[in-house]
Amino acid sequence: MFAGCLPNPRKIPKRHISMLPQVIIIGRPNVGKSTLFNRLVGKKLALVDDQPGVTRDRRFGDAELLGLKFQIVDTAGWEDDEAETLPGRMRQQTEASLETADVALFVVDARAGLTPLDEEIAQWLRASPVPVIVLANKAEGRAGEGGLLEAYSLGLGDPVAISAEHGEGMGDLFEALLPHLDPLQPEEGEENEDEWEFDPQSVLKLAIVGRPNAGKSTLINKLLREDRLLTGPEAGITRDSIAIDWTWHDPKSGEDRPVRLIDTAGMRKKAQVTEKLERMAVADARHAIDFAEVVVLLLDATRGLEHQDLKIASMVLEEGRALMIAINKWDVAEDASKLFNGIRAALDDGLAQVRGVPLLAVSARTGKGLDDMLAAAFSIREAWSRRVPTSGLNRWFDDALAANPPPAPGGKRIKLRYITQAKTRPPGFVLFGTRLDMLPESYKRYLINGIRRELGFEAVPIRLTLRSPKNPFSKK
Numbered sequence: 001m002f003a004g005c006l007p008n009p010r011k012i013p014k015r016h017i018s019m020l021p022q023v024i025i026i027g028r029p030n031v032g033k034s035t036l037f038n039r040l041v042g043k044k045l046a047l048v049d050d051q052p053g054v055t056r057d058r059r060f061g062d063a064e065l066l067g068l069k070f071q072i073v074d075t076a077g078w079e080d081d082e083a084e085t086l087p088g089r090m091r092q093q094t095e096a097s098l099e100t101a102d103v104a105l106f107v108v109d110a111r112a113g114l115t116p117l118d119e120e121i122a123q124w125l126r127a128s129p130v131p132v133i134v135l136a137n138k139a140e141g142r143a144g145e146g147g148l149l150e151a152y153s154l155g156l157g158d159p160v161a162i163s164a165e166h167g168e169g170m171g172d173l174f175e176a177l178l179p180h181l182d183p184l185q186p187e188e189g190e191e192n193e194d195e196w197e198f199d200p201q202s203v204l205k206l207a208i209v210g211r212p213n214a215g216k217s218t219l220i221n222k223l224l225r226e227d228r229l230l231t232g233p234e235a236g237i238t239r240d241s242i243a244i245d246w247t248w249h250d251p252k253s254g255e256d257r258p259v260r261l262i263d264t265a266g267m268r269k270k271a272q273v274t275e276k277l278e279r280m281a282v283a284d285a286r287h288a289i290d291f292a293e294v295v296v297l298l299l300d301a302t303r304g305l306e307h308q309d310l311k312i313a314s315m316v317l318e319e320g321r322a323l324m325i326a327i328n329k330w331d332v333a334e335d336a337s338k339l340f341n342g343i344r345a346a347l348d349d350g351l352a353q354v355r356g357v358p359l360l361a362v363s364a365r366t367g368k369g370l371d372d373m374l375a376a377a378f379s380i381r382e383a384w385s386r387r388v389p390t391s392g393l394n395r396w397f398d399d400a401l402a403a404n405p406p407p408a409p410g411g412k413r414i415k416l417r418y419i420t421q422a423k424t425r426p427p428g429f430v431l432f433g434t435r436l437d438m439l440p441e442s443y444k445r446y447l448i449n450g451i452r453r454e455l456g457f458e459a460v461p462i463r464l465t466l467r468s469p470k471n472p473f474s475k476k
Helices: 033-040 088-099 116-126 144-152 170-184 218-223 276-291 309-320 337-352 370-384 390-403 441-455
Strands: 023-024 059-065 068-074 104-107 132-137 204-210 242-249 256-263 296-299 322-327 359-361 415-423 429-432 464-465
Touching: 023 033, 033 059, 033 068, 033 104, 059 170, 059 390, 088 296, 104 144, 104 359, 116 144, 116 218, 132 144, 132 170, 170 415, 170 429, 204 218, 204 276, 204 309, 204 370, 218 242, 218 256, 218 370, 256 359, 276 309, 276 390, 296 309, 296 370, 309 322, 309 337, 322 337, 337 359, 337 429, 359 370, 390 415, 390 441, 390 464, 441 464
Parallel strands: 023 068, 023 104, 104 132, 204 256, 204 296, 296 322, 322 359, 429 464
Antiparallel strands: 059 068, 242 256, 415 429
16 A cells, blocks of 8 residues: 555546545456446446457446545546557556546456556556555466466555456555545435435335234224224234334424334244235235335233244344334233333333344224334334444444453454444444454354443344455465
8 A cells, every 4th residue: 555645735636526535446447447446336337248448438437436425537548558549548547537536546466467558557556646446357266376476566555456347456455445435425314316315204114014813903003093904803803914104203303204014924933824815915915014114013021021022123133224112002911010021021021132123012992002003113123224433433443442352262363454334224244353253252242242331222133244354465
């Protein structure tokens, strides 16, 4: 990496319209620049062919690498021709594009090794104040080892071994880009308008699930203040998942909040489901969970928490949905305090992957607790959709490591480098380090619980993926 880089003192021309930091891909023809561009934008926007010189004009695309957002620029292959020729004019386009770049990715072909043209490009880049990261592409397998070692001689820092075609080395590329791009990440609300952002005022997709006769349809009718759904003492009246658009008036804020209520068929134990129609109804309920944001598991206070309830709750969490649990028929519950505390303890024990799932007492018959249930649903959806800036996440991460360093099983040190949030809804995080295959499950739980507790994710399902840098010299 190019060390000691200072901000470009020259007047910077106006860049292609974007609030994102800009990363430019540079290299001689046919080293895989367009393949890398396509990999980073997640689409095949640039033409790729074995014939050199396919790319002629600069191509812009919005990229995201493990939560790091930037604008990526594909450029024509650098050729040493006169300025008035077509290759020469293409080279001038590349030179101009460096003026607006925040980082340059210099791609070389690890299989072909360095060429005089690579040396010429490196000399030009060394004279630029723009940080440069050397990428040794096509480094998969032993055939790329020689070219990777040669790339150290370019004087632009340690090269990063990648395979743009197979997606290898993207974690290492993220680590190289992070120090340069993290300070330039857009503030909340500054992203491109066409990029999806969570809107707290958007329609809440809320599914009600549970065993037969738990009172799901009755609860929805109470919310709607009309007999919209058929109810009765017979179990299994609801077969199809019914979605109803409705507006909830929040009595505390006075706001009207849009909600899509989804009633589902009761889910019995699999062994008890024998009729084809009921099997289809249960499958439809599972399908409804897939399209929900928040799922309320409704319990029957007269029956307490049963094993089937825990199975339904686990299924909701495995699908990555935000889960709440409501104990219905609270108006007829016996020894209510003991019942509530018993269910709370059983949930914390039976749902070890997500402790502290919201638990509320409601009555579909009287309406008790329903406003609190809706308010909690909007709150947990916000946590489910939350994104933490990479800088803030790593500040927490450094504190967590200082408070409780990872163990060293067998005297071998586990090194944890970075953590980044790769996705939301549900929140997904990627942890980078070495010897992560030796990291105990207890330490992973420590990190996940810390993320929930310190970063405002409440009791939502969190995915933590471990990723170690790939050793390009390891035997395949």
